[in-house]
Amino acid sequence: MPDVQGGENLLFLTDEQLRQGIEAMFFAYRGFTADPDRILATMDYGRAHHRALHFIARSPGTTVNNLLGILGVTKQSLNRVLRTLIENGLVESRIGATDKRERNLFLTEDGVALERKISDAQRARMRAAYRAAGPEAVAGFRQVLEAMMEPELRKMYYRIRENGA
Secondary structure (H helix, E strand, C coil), X not given: CCCHHHCCCHHHCCXXXXXXXXXXXXXXXXXXXXXXXXXXXXXXXXXXXXHHHHHHHHCCCEEHHHHHHHHCCCHHHHHHHHHHHHHCCCEEEEECCCCCCCEEEEEXXXXXXXXXXXXXXXXXXXXXXXXXXXXXXXXXXXXXXXXXXXXXXXXXXXXXXXHCC
């Protein structure tokens, strides 16, 4: 029974259709990260730096521990990334106001500018794709992405979406 634009009934996807979806996701991710990768490569930064900048921008003052939970990386790995970003004047680490053991993270002016440059490139790509696909496809795409998330990560995603990181 045809669904949207002649597609098969979505409840009975074949392994081949699922494989095609997996491959589409892989190539879409490559496209989604291509522009930031090019920008970051000129500075000897990678995707971990991008993710840290993104979530610090999303929630200025976030703690190192909160960022660890969001990124799902080791403390050692995050410390390496943060050390570089701090040394290069993109992130500022401040001692917590209520808990002196905490470190609150903020982007500097240069950090804000870099994060905006990277995000602008990704927003342009997303905007073009969303416009090409249409509002129903966008809503469906978001539902698929949310359904793929682990329950705890979905909760984190909703919390970030509503309140910032």
